[in-house]
Amino acid sequence: MRTAEIREKYLAFFEGKGHLRLPSFSLIPENDPSLLFTSAGMAPLKPYFLGAKPIFGGKEWRRVTTCQKCLRVGDIENVGRTGRHNTFFEMLGNFSFGDYFKKEAILWAWEFLTDPKWLGLDPERLWVTVYEDDDEAYAIWRDLVGVPEERIGRFGEEENYWPGGAITHGPNGPSGPCSEIFYDRGPAFGTPDETGPNTGSGDRFVEIWNLVFTQYDRQGPIPGPGILKPLPQKNIDTGMGLYRVAAILQDVEDFYRTDTFYPIIERVALYSGKPYQGKASVSHRVIADHIRAVVAALSDGVVFANTGRGYVIRRLLRRALRHGYLLGLQEPFLHRLAPVVAEVLGDFYPEMRENLPAVERQIRLEEERFLETLEGGLKRLDALLSGLKPGEALPGGEAFRLYDTYGFPLDLTVEIAAERGFGVDTEGFQKAMEEQQERSRAAMAFEREIFKKSAQVLEELYAEKGATEFLGYGALEAEGTVLALLAGDQSLPEAGPGTEVQVVLDRTPFYAEGGGQIGDFGHLEWPGGRAKVETTQKTERGLFLHKAKVEEGVLRVGERVRAVVDPARRDTERHHTATHLLHAALRAVLGPHVRQAGSLVAPDRLRFDFTHPEALTPEELERIELLVNRWIVADFPVTWRYMPLEEAKREGAMALFGEKYGEVVRVVRVEGSPLPGVESKELCGGTHVRRTGEIGAFLIQKEEAVSAGVRRLEAVAGEAAIRFARGGLNRLRALAERLSVGEAALEERLEKLLHELRQKEKEVESLKARLVQAELKKEVALAEKGGLRYGVVELSGVDVAALRQAADDLVQRGADVALVLGGGQAVLKLSPRAQEGGLEAGALFRALTERAGGRGGGRGALAQGAGLDPEKARQALPEILP
Incomplete structure (x- = not known):
């Protein structure tokens, strides 16, 4: 049975039991700062477990079912090394908010699993566990379902209470006993000491379903024995592991061989030429898991970053790249896997297909950036680890320099060091990081002290007035x-x-x-x-x-x-409304992945930062600018009204990520659109024009990068746009006059001048080459040491390219080692014979700088640098040759 069929059967089954089927919520949690990502099926529904009225589509629903995409990285080190850990997964769930309870939850779970109409699993292979004091659940399993007592296990709060260990260790809040269903895969998957769920060390008994009976409010000290106070409403939170069940029904050893993972693994094997077997299979699994997580997160609007969820996604991508490196994939390849993920999951998660082009671009750019630093960082780390003795740890300062210089993440350093049998002084790393940040923290503390007294005055004033x-x-x-x-x-x-x-x-x-x-x-x-x-x-x-x-x-x-x-406020209002139109236009032209990442609205200009992986083309900029101006010309009304936050979101109002909103928000809307299906509706407390026509005009001035995955547009509206356009026309006219042509012929005249300039540059380069040849003829005499011929040439008035050409010519004239100096630069070139003899240009050049000063490096046959003392370099070259 295919995974998609299992998913659909589950949702249809619970729809038939009176549940509302909801689409998956985003991986980015809404109004839940405690979570970086949606990590469980119940997470988006937490308010309803706490007593909020569950209103969906204007109607109250006490029963809900979902297939929720989730992302967890708590056990990332185990991903790929086992067949049961992964980061991105799908959790099937059925939920009750004060409606049905244990009896129905248990009976329906058993029916879905065992009825041939649904999954048809063999009841004799199902085992269950309950919380040690939950006699009610035990009786339901034994007396109503008919599970033999020997296949019902009782366990303590660590195994069968949610959250695990909450009674003793916390946290406070809603909690309750749980009952888990396990499938017995047979002795071939187990160990000799495995006699049932939660015993032994094998994978014979696979947990496929967890039924959580949320009936208590845990209160009291943490840690310490808590007080379990009954909740006013009892809830059901259940979750079935889609991939684990798929592995059982598809009769494969683990979920990596199911139809949602294996197509990716096959593609990795094709690209790398390394089959999915042996030690290499770990890398196949890591790549398959991580690319799914990256694609899912980017499709929901996450952007690669150095902090927060953006850092988590960057970390996953870099781990996947590093495992690709281990398979011999030293060029960007992960972006080529994104379409495979979208194909496998896109039917149920359409955003993966809709946002695929942008996701591919973001991944490709991130791959290119990291691969530039990966090789250098790996070589540096390898050299550092090679110098350690068994049992030693890499100093924290060195780990920080890897991070600071190469952008090498600490977790990657720790992982690679562990594979080689070494530790890393993570405390030393943190200390080095803190020392770098100390000045900033001191400045912030100073600022807080300055404003402490005035803040107290303001607090008292607010309390009174x-x-x-x-x-x-x-x-x-x-x-x-x-x-x-x-x-x-x-x-x-x-x-x-x-x-x-x-x-x-x-x-x-x-x-x-x-x-x-x-x-x-x-x-x-x-x-x-x-x-x-x-x-x-x-x-x-x-x-x-x-x-x-x-x-x-x-x-x-x-x-x-x-x-x-x-009165300049009116110009500010023009620019503010223009930012709303610009935001909508960007999403219409570039795709729904675009999110506002910052802005500045002033009387004379606007600046708008947004998520997008690469520079905009001139055609895209023109389309965006034209779309905004069509809004303006149409003179649509701009309205605003206050409404509850949840209602505003249901109506599609754009909320800015990271902004704090109250329960009631102000929604600004443009009442019309030049394109079907495109609208401007945002949560905003700013001031705006009354009609779009008041903006007058809109022109984009500049587009540039702000950081990885974030672009910036600067633009002007109203009179500022007219002044900008007039200024450009005036400069165009003045330039045409200087070149003694009409404005219409300006482009042709410039092309002609550029062509002439390129011809002159070619003539200069040709002259330089002849000068180099002339100098080489004077200096062609070569010396010899250890069977190798070497020569040193000094040139003047030439660039590095000419120095490299001179080195090539010297090698062609018979030199095994050619050193060319000039203009403060130096180039070292080796012949194939010298390389075959064991020489390496980078190592030789570094040895040269130790004697002649300067800096530089290289590898293979070529190295270059600057700052060498010419006379010392001449003397040092024969000394460093073997």
Whole structure:
């Protein structure tokens, strides 16, 4: 039975029992900072286990079934080394939120597993376990299902309680006993001491289903004996391991030979020429597992990074690359496996097919970056390990230098060292890392100390007055009362001319910096006084801080002031709405993998960072720019309204990853689209135009890389766009005038000039070559040592390319070792005869720099460098030859 058929049978079975079938949730958890990835089928449903009303599609459902994609890396070291560990997996689950309980969960699990209509497993090969004190579950298995007592095991909290060991060790929160179902694969898979589940050391008894009876709230000290308080509603959380069941039904030794893994393994064997057997099979399994995880995560919007989930995915890719290296695959190859993953899983997870082109590009670029450093790092690590004695550990400082210089991850260093029988001083690594970060931490501590007193004042002010009332969505002017004046760590009763203060008002039209939009500037005025506001910021509590300088009069706490925002805010609003349109256009043109990764919205420009693996083509930029301008020309209304966060997400409003949202959010929407199926709807607290036509125009100025997988666009809107276009036209006209041609003929004239320039460059290179030949004729005399002929030539006024050419010519004239110096550079070339004799250019060049100074390196027949003393190099060359 194919894996896809098992998946569909499970979901259909529980639909027939009144469950709502839900699609898999994303691997990126929503509103759950405790998880990097969705790691269990129940994880996205946690609020409903805690009592939240389970509303789906506007209707309450107390029974739900899913096939959830999950990712765990807690036992990554075992992946590939066993047949039962992997990182990305699919968990089949049926859930009850205060509806049915143990009896139904147990009976339905047995029915699905044993009924020939469904899976038809042999009941005689199924064993079950229960928590040692769970007499109710034991009785159901024995009396209602009919499992013999000898095939029912009782175990303690480590084996049959969820979370494992929670009663004694925590955590606090929902918990309960569980009952597990095992399949007996027979003696061929076991060890002599294996007599049932959780015994022995073999793989004979395979856990295929876990039924968790969530009925208690664990409370009390951690660690320590907890108190199990009954929950107001009893829940069911079950999970069936899809791949383990597939291995049983397909009668293969482990899930790596099932139809979801083996096509990838076959492709790896084809690329590498190494069959799936013996020691090499570990690498096949690691690659097959890790590429599935990488493709799944990237398809859900994860981006390679140095922290968080992006680092986890980067780590998986690098481990897979390193195992490819062990199989002889020294060129990028993982991106070629991504289509295989999409083909195997894309029917059920359509995002893998939809995002495949972008995923392939991201993987290819990441492979190329890492392979550039992998070889150098491996050689350096090999040299370090070769110098260790048995039982020694690689010093932490060296491990950190590998990380800092080669981008070599610590975990990879630890893994390779362990394979060679060495440890790594990880504490020393952390110490070196902390020393590098010490200055930054000290600066942050200093900053916290400065603002400690003012923060206390703001906390007291918030407790008394509440948050500042923001009026800026509908007005640029308003009256307010001064609640506080802050200067550094002091709270002032008044501020005279020239004083810089943070002004806190009870109500304000000034927008506080946030969501990429800069804080408003303008002025405050009162009878006899005026203060210039340079920017506006906001505390976490919602108090607005107007950074101002008193220009006239005295500003006092309690003063009524008129707050006037600079009219440039309207230009900021044009740019802010343009960023929303740009975001939607990028997703329409490049694909749904695009996510906002940062922005700046100002009166004169916008900057927009987004996830994408490579530079945009001119054609893509043109399509994006045109799409935004079509929105503008259509003059669609721009509306906003407040709604519950969950409702906003269900309606498809874009939320920015990493942003914190309350239970009620503001959704900004453009009421129309120039393309079917494309809309602009985002969670945003910024200020915007009323209609898209107010933006006027939109032009992209620049596109560049920010970091791996993140690109940046800079653009202008409104009058700034007109000024940018006019400036470009003026420069074009001035250039045409300088070249004495019309603007229409400018491109042709430039091509002609470039052609002439290239011809002159060729003439110069030809002249250099003739000069090199002339110099070589003067210096063609070769010396000999140990049967090898060598020669040294000095040239002037030539580049490195000319030095390499001269070295080649010298070898062709009979030199076995050719050293060419010139312009502070040096090139060393060996003949095939010298290489056959055991010489290596890199080693020879390093020996040369030890005597003649300078730096450089190479390998094989060629090495080069700079800074050598010419006279010392001449003398040293024969000394270093064997």
